[in-house]
Amino acid sequence: MSWYRLIITLFVLLSVSTSTIHAKKLMSIAEDELIIRGLLFDEYKAYKNSYKVYKKLFDLTGEEIFLFKEATSSLLSREYIIESISRLKAWDKIHPDRLEVRRLLIPLYLTSRQVEHAKKEAEYLLEQSSELIDLDLASNSFLYAGEFKRALNLLNKIYETVPNEDVLLKITEVMDEFTGERKKAIQLLETHRRMNISSKDVYIKLLILYQKEKDIDGVLETYKALYEQEKNEHYLSKVIDAYVYKRDLDGAIAFLEKYKNKTVLLYELYKAKKYFSKALGLVDTLYEQDKNAKWLAEKGILIFEKAEDKNDKNMIKEALSHFEKAFTLGNDDSLYLNYYGYTLIDKEVDVEKGIQILKDALVQQPNNTYYLDSIAWGYYKQGECAKAYAFMKRVVDEEGLNEPEIIEHWNAIKQCK
Numbered sequence: 001m002s003w004y005r006l007i008i009t010l011f012v013l014l015s016v017s018t019s020t021i022h023a024k025k026l027m028s029i030a031e032d033e034l035i036i037r038g039l040l041f042d043e044y045k046a047y048k049n050s051y052k053v054y055k056k057l058f059d060l061t062g063e064e065i066f067l068f069k070e071a072t073s074s075l076l077s078r079e080y081i082i083e084s085i086s087r088l089k090a091w092d093k094i095h096p097d098r099l100e101v102r103r104l105l106i107p108l109y110l111t112s113r114q115v116e117h118a119k120k121e122a123e124y125l126l127e128q129s130s131e132l133i134d135l136d137l138a139s140n141s142f143l144y145a146g147e148f149k150r151a152l153n154l155l156n157k158i159y160e161t162v163p164n165e166d167v168l169l170k171i172t173e174v175m176d177e178f179t180g181e182r183k184k185a186i187q188l189l190e191t192h193r194r195m196n197i198s199s200k201d202v203y204i205k206l207l208i209l210y211q212k213e214k215d216i217d218g219v220l221e222t223y224k225a226l227y228e229q230e231k232n233e234h235y236l237s238k239v240i241d242a243y244v245y246k247r248d249l250d251g252a253i254a255f256l257e258k259y260k261n262k263t264v265l266l267y268e269l270y271k272a273k274k275y276f277s278k279a280l281g282l283v284d285t286l287y288e289q290d291k292n293a294k295w296l297a298e299k300g301i302l303i304f305e306k307a308e309d310k311n312d313k314n315m316i317k318e319a320l321s322h323f324e325k326a327f328t329l330g331n332d333d334s335l336y337l338n339y340y341g342y343t344l345i346d347k348e349v350d351v352e353k354g355i356q357i358l359k360d361a362l363v364q365q366p367n368n369t370y371y372l373d374s375i376a377w378g379y380y381k382q383g384e385c386a387k388a389y390a391f392m393k394r395v396v397d398e399e400g401l402n403e404p405e406i407i408e409h410w411n412a413i414k415q416c417k
Contacts (some may be wrong), residue, residue, distance in 0.1 A: 030060075031057065031060065031061065034053050034056060034057050034060075035057065037053050038050045038053035038054050038057065038069070041053060041073075042073070045076075047073040047074075047076040047077035047079075048073075048077040048079050050069075050073040051070055051073035051074050051077060051079065051080055054066045054067075054069040054070035054073055055070045057070075058070055058087075064091070064095070064100075067087065067088070067091055068100060068104060070084065070087070071084045071087075071088055071104045071108065072104070074108070075104075075107055075108060075111060078111060081108055081111050081112045082112060084104075084108055085105065085108050085109065085112070088101050088104055088105055088108070089105075097128075099125065099128060099129055099134070102121045102124060102125045102128075102134075103125070103133070103134070103137055105117075105118075105121045106118050106121045106122055106125070106137050106138070106140065106141055107137070107140070109121065109141075110140060110141065110144055115141065115144045115145050116145075118140075118141040118144065118145075119141045119142070119145050121141070122137065122138035122140075122141035122142065123138075125137065125138055126138050132158050132161060132162065135154045135155075135157055135158050136154070136155070136158055136167070138154055139151040139154040139155050139158075139170075142154070143174065148174055148178045148179050149179065151174060152171060152174055152175070152179065155167055155170055155171045155174070156171065159171060163192065163195075163196060165192070165198065165199055165201065165202060168188065168189070168192055168202070169201060169202070169205055171185070171188065172185035172188060172189055172205060172209070173205075175188075176209060176212070182209055182212065182213065183213070185209060186206065186209050186210070186213070186218070189202055189205060189206045189209070190206070193206070193225065200226070200230075203222055203225065203226050206218070206222045207219060207222050207223075210222060216242060216245060216246055217246075219242055220239065220242035220243065220246070223235050223238040223239045223242060224239050224255070227239055227259075233262075236259075236261075236262060239252075239255060240252050240255075240256070240262075240265060243255065249269055249272055249273050250273065252269055253266065253269050253270070253273065253275075256269070263282060263285065263286060263289075264286065266282065267279055267282050267283065267286060267298075270282065271302075274305070276302050276305050276306035277306060279302050280299070280302045280303070280306065283295050283298050283299050283302060284299070286298075287299075292331075293325075293326040293327075293329035293330060293331035294326065294331050294333060294336070296322045296323075296325050296326035296329070296331070297322065297323050297326035297327075297331055297333070297336035297339075297340075299322045300319045300320065300321075300322035300323040300326070300336075300339075300340070301319075301336075301339055303315060303318055303319040303322065304316070304319040304343065307319075311347070316343065316347050316349065319343070320340065320343065320344070320349065323336060323339070323340040323343075324340075327340075332360070334360075334361040334362075334364040334365050334368070334371065337357050337358070337360055337361035337364075338358060338361045338368075338370060338371050338374055340354075340357060341353075341354040341355070341356075341357035341358040341361065341374060341375075341378070342354065342358070342374040342377070344357070345358075345374065345377055345378040345381055346377065348381065351378055351381045351382055352382070354374075354378050355375060355378040355379070355382070358371060358374050358375040358378060359375070361374075362375065367398075369394070369395045369398050369399050372391050372392075372394050372395050373391075373392065373395045373405070373406060373409060375391055376388045376389075376390075376391035376392035376395065376409065376413060377409055379391065380392075380409070380412060380413050380416055383416070385413070385416035385417060388413045388416055389413055389414070389416070392409060392410055392413045395409075395410075396410055
């Protein structure tokens, strides 16, 4: 070979080699760009777009990872499901017995409502694998097919191996909705929450099941556990609601005393149970917290209600002094005006003043039968029988004769001359 021909041949070979390398570099750059684009679409959950990118990458490279990512994007977008099934089956013919294909075909078939095909793939998957992820996938096929006991059997195997909350919630959902095992579902959830640090989802599921069973004690204990775990005021309110529903105010009081909070509510419960000494021990604290003058009036009520001798002049004087201080500080709530005014009248401390105060209360609530009863009693004490009768008749017409105090006042005023 002449020197000339040698040079020409070398030049051609180098040119071909260089162009091939260049083409490969260009293809590599194009792949990298597509991969980055696909990943970005995934990040922004634009799965319809990422599907197209991975489809193109698979067509360019034939690499299985892009086919699998293509099928995953199809599932997440719920688009191109039938096409993805066809492409996976075509790949399966060339590369048979790949479990990854089964794992993708099952949810694709279920998404397209081809339940029998999904079951067939699940059966094959169970023959080939005992991995937890495959048991979970197969269970979905049997759930869709209405084979709930078989699905539960698989889910229980998973949960017994790894006590996963998502699996537990799925188990209890099936038991509740399909197999009539709600009580057993509750037992499973209770055992789980006692043995594990549980998420709110477990407690919410328990609440739903207890409510369906109309088990107020179960609801109460679940809310108590939630409060102990999170110290959330919403759960505390639910605990108290449950106690009130059960009419167990002492239980509510004990719970609030244990956690030393919600003091206003605790005060109201003390009053409801007539634990006036305990309420008195709390009312000064409440006043110090917000300097609200109503607590001074409340103290006046408590002093009076706590007293064994309701005619004790020193006690009456002390109680009234707290009302007067509250009104001086700007509290003019009609509730306290009525209590103060009625005490002035009934204990004959200052009947005229009591009537004037009750008129102020009636300005705020002109049809309040308690206030009407109080002012009627004031006029009775003054001997103004016609006025007393007019006010008291309004009370009786509205309330009837169902309360001892109304009966007493009505009978007395009817005889007033």
